[in-house]
Amino acid sequence: MIEVKNQFVRHGLFWIWVLPFAIFLLVPAFVSREEMRIPSAEIALMKELGQDIQKINERADHVFTVVFSDAVKFSKKLFTSSAHLDDPSGIKRTAAATVKYHENLWHMVYRAVWRLAGLWPTFLALALAVAAPALVDGLVVRAKKVDVFESHNPVFFWGAGHSLVMVVGVFVLLPLLPYTISMPVLYGAVGVIAMALWVTAANLQTGS
Incomplete structure (x- = not known):
């Protein structure tokens, strides 16, 4: 078994892989079907941002069909069960719960695809306008520290680095x-x- 010793890598694996996967598996079991639908407020938001809802739907439908159609069929066989009219009520409830879980699961995936299809231009614009200049300015500050032999702040670096990993997650x-x-x-x-x-x-290791 591979042991990951780097704290940033462990933190990143948790936020970017373990936690999303856990939510992916658990959330559909605890929410109603209505909560898995695309909120009307988000549709209104897309319109305010100048997005064409029809084009978002088409992009999301295309990605979902190409990437997930086989997985939907496979998971239906894996997760769902059917009940007959003469089966005990417990078996019927279990069968209904598996169908609900399966539908919620893929409603959630489709909604995530739809959100990404609609919001990525806005997020990219915000990132380029705000995050990229912040990164450049931080590197300039770090370069100045190197020139004047000023030491980095390991506490700030550790805290900000983990915060960055968490926010990406x-x-x-x-x-x-x-x-x-x-x-x-x-x-x-x-x-x-x-x-x-x-x-x-700004607080990357400067060697001082």
């Missing part, structure tokens, strides 16, 4: 969560990413 989680994504949420997340990038870059 949150972005992996956001499309899967059964909550409405709004512009304040996007602004806040990009702002936190920008701050974490700046502090991390």
Whole structure:
């Protein structure tokens, strides 16, 4: 078994792989089918951002069909069960629960694909406008520290580095969560990413 010793790698694996996978498997079992649908507020948000809802639907449908159609068929055989009219009520309830779980699971995946299809231009624009300059400025600050032999701050570097990994992981989680994504949420997340990038870059190991 491979042991991962680097703290940043372990933290990244948790936020970017383990937690999203756990949510992917667990959330469909605990929420209603209605909560898995695309919120009307998000459709309105896309329109406010100038997105064509029909084109978003077409992109999402295409990606979902190409990438997930076989998985949907396989998971239906794996996760669902059927009940007959003369089966005990417990078996019927179990069968109904498996069908609900399967439908919720793929509603969640489709909603995540739809969100990514609609929001990626906005997120990319925000990242280029805010996060990229913050990274460059942080690297400039680091370069100045090297010139004047000023030591980096390991506490800031450690804290900001882990915060950056966590925020990136949150972005992996956001499309899967059964909550409405709004512009304040996007602004806040990009702002936190920008701050974490700046502090991390400014406090990289300088060798002092």
